[in-house]
Amino acid sequence: xxxxxxxxxxxxxxxxxxxLGGDTRIFLELFKKWTMSGVVRPLIITSNECRxxxxxxxxxxxxxxxxxxxxxxxxxxxGHVQSAIHFRRxxxxxxxxxxxxxxxxxxxxxxxxxxxxxxxxxxLRPATPWVATRFLFVPHPFKGWKHSYDPGIxxxxxxxxxxxxxxxxxxxxxxxxxDLFIITNExxxxxxxxxxxxxxxxxxxxxxxxxKEINSTPEQAKKYDGCFVGRISPQKGVLDLVQIWAxxxxxxxxxxxxxxxxxxxxxxxxxxxxxxxxxLSKNIxxxxxxxGAEKHRIYKSxxxxxxxxxxxxYGMAACEAMAAGVPSVIYDLPPLRIAYPQGCLRAxxxxxxxxxxxxxxxxxxxxxxxxxSAEAIEWARTQDWERKAGEVFEFVLTST
Numbered sequence: 237x238x239x240x241x242x243x244x245x246x247x248x249x250x251x252x253x254x255x256l257g258g259d260t261r262i263f264l265e266l267f268k269k270w271t272m273s274g275v276v277r278p279l280i281i282t283s284n285e286c287r288x289x290x291x292x293x294x295x296x297x298x299x300x301x302x303x304x305x306x307x308x309x310x311x312x313x314x315g316h317v318q319s320a321i322h323f324r325r326x327x328x329x330x331x332x333x334x335x336x337x338x339x340x341x342x343x344x345x346x347x348x349x350x351x352x353x354x355x356x357x358x359x360l361r362p363a364t365p366w367v368a369t370r371f372l373f374v375p376h377p378f379k380g381w382k383h384s385y386d387p388g389i390x391x392x393x394x395x396x397x398x399x400x401x402x403x404x405x406x407x408x409x410x411x412x413x414x415d416l417f418i419i420t421n422e423x424x425x426x427x428x429x430x431x432x433x434x435x436x437x438x439x440x441x442x443x444x445x446x447x448k449e450i451n452s453t454p455e456q457a458k459k460y461d462g463c464f465v466g467r468i469s470p471q472k473g474v475l476d477l478v479q480i481w482a483x484x485x486x487x488x489x490x491x492x493x494x495x496x497x498x499x500x501x502x503x504x505x506x507x508x509x510x511x512x513x514x515x516l517s518k519n520i521x522x523x524x525x526x527x528g529a530e531k532h533r534i535y536k537s538x539x540x541x542x543x544x545x546x547x548x549x550y551g552m553a554a555c556e557a558m559a560a561g562v563p564s565v566i567y568d569l570p571p572l573r574i575a576y577p578q579g580c581l582r583a584x585x586x587x588x589x590x591x592x593x594x595x596x597x598x599x600x601x602x603x604x605x606x607x608x609s610a611e612a613i614e615w616a617r618t619q620d621w622e623r624k625a626g627e628v629f630e631f632v633l634t635s636t
C-alpha cells in the first residue's frame with residue numbers, strides 16, 4: 237500500500253497495566269505489527285491508564301492517541317454504562333473528521349465502552365467499514381464454566397446470568413452494524429452464521445506467539461516440573477490446578493509448579509488458602525504477572541505446561557509454552573481439539589485424576605516428552621505473530 241490505512245480504534249476496554257487478557261494482546265500485537273510495517277496509521281481512543289498498557293507494549297512511535305477519562309467506578313454497572321455513553325458521544329466528534337475513503341473503525345474489545353462509540357460512528361458514517369472483535373462467548377448460564385460441554389443443566393450462577401445478558405446486548409449491536417468480525421476459533425463462526433452473517437465475513441485468529449523470540453531463549457535448568465500461565469479465575473481452572481498438583485505430588489513429592497498470573501483479589505486469596513490447606517506451599521510458586529523474556533525463561537525451565545481451562549477456545553499461553561518446546565496437558569474441550577491438534581495430551585473433562593496421570597506420564601516417560609516437545613515446536617511455528625498479522629490485514633483489506 238502506498239498510503240497507510242487510517243484506523244480509528246476504540247480501546248477503552250483493554251486490560252490495565254499489570255495484566256494482559258487475550259483480547260488485549262491480540263489488539264496490541266496486530267497494531268504494533270501493522271504500524272511498524274507502515275501499512276496502518278492508527279488513532280487509538282482510550283483512557284490514560286490504558287494508554288500506559290499500550291506504551292508498556294511498545295505502541296509509541298507512529299501511534300496517535302486521544303485520551304478520555306474513565307468514568308468513576310467504570311467496572312460497576314452504573315460507572316460502566318456512564319463511560320460507554322461518554323464514548324458514544326465522542327463518536328459524533330470523530331464523524332466530522334472522517335472522509336469515508338481510506339478509514340476503518342475497529343473495536344478492540346466487546347465491552348460497551350468500545351462497541352457503543354463504534355456503533356454510533358458507523359451510524360453517522362455508514363460507508364466506513366467497522367471491524368468488530370468477539371473472542372469468547374460466555375457459556376450458557378444454566379450450564380456454567382465447568383459443564384458447558386456436558387448434557388443437562390445446573391443451578392445458574394448469578395454473575396454468569398448477568399454476563400450472558402450483557403453479551404447479548406453487545407452482540408446485537410455488533411451484528412446490526414459491523415461489517416467484519418474477528419473471533420478466536422473456527423467453532424465460534426456458528427454464532428454468526430445462524431444470524432445470517434456470511435462465514436466469509438468472520439476471521440478466526442486463534443491468537444499467536446513470538447516464535448523465534450521464545451524458541452531462541454537460552455536453555456534453562458529444569459527448575460519446575462510444571463508451569464501454568466493465565467488469569468486467576470474459575471474459567472482457567474486454577475482450583476482444579478491445585479487438586480491436580482496435589483495428586484501429582486502424591487507420587488512425586490518434590491514436584492514443583494510455577495504459577496504465573498493475576499486476577500481478582502478475593503479469588504486470589506481463595507487460591508492461596510487452597511494451596512495452604514493442601515500443604516502445597518513448598519510445591520507451588522506464585523509468581524504473579526509476568527511477560528516477555530522473564531516469562532519465556534520460566535517456560536524453558538519447565539517440563540510440562542498445564543492448560544487447565546474448563547471452558548476455552550484457545551489460550552495463548554499454551555502455545556507460547558509449545559514454542560519453548562514444552563508439551564501441554566489440556567482438558568478435552570471441543571474447541572481445543574482444533575486449536576491444539578498436536579504437542580499435547582488430553583485429559584477427560586473435569587477429571588483431575590486423569591489430568592494428573594497425563595502430567596505424570598510426560599514427566600516419567602522421556603520418549604513421550606521428546607515426541608510431544610517436537611510436535612509442540614512444529615505447531616507453534618505456524619502460529620507466529622508475523623504470519624497472523626499479515627493474514628488478518630489481508631482479510632480486512634480484501635473484504636472492505
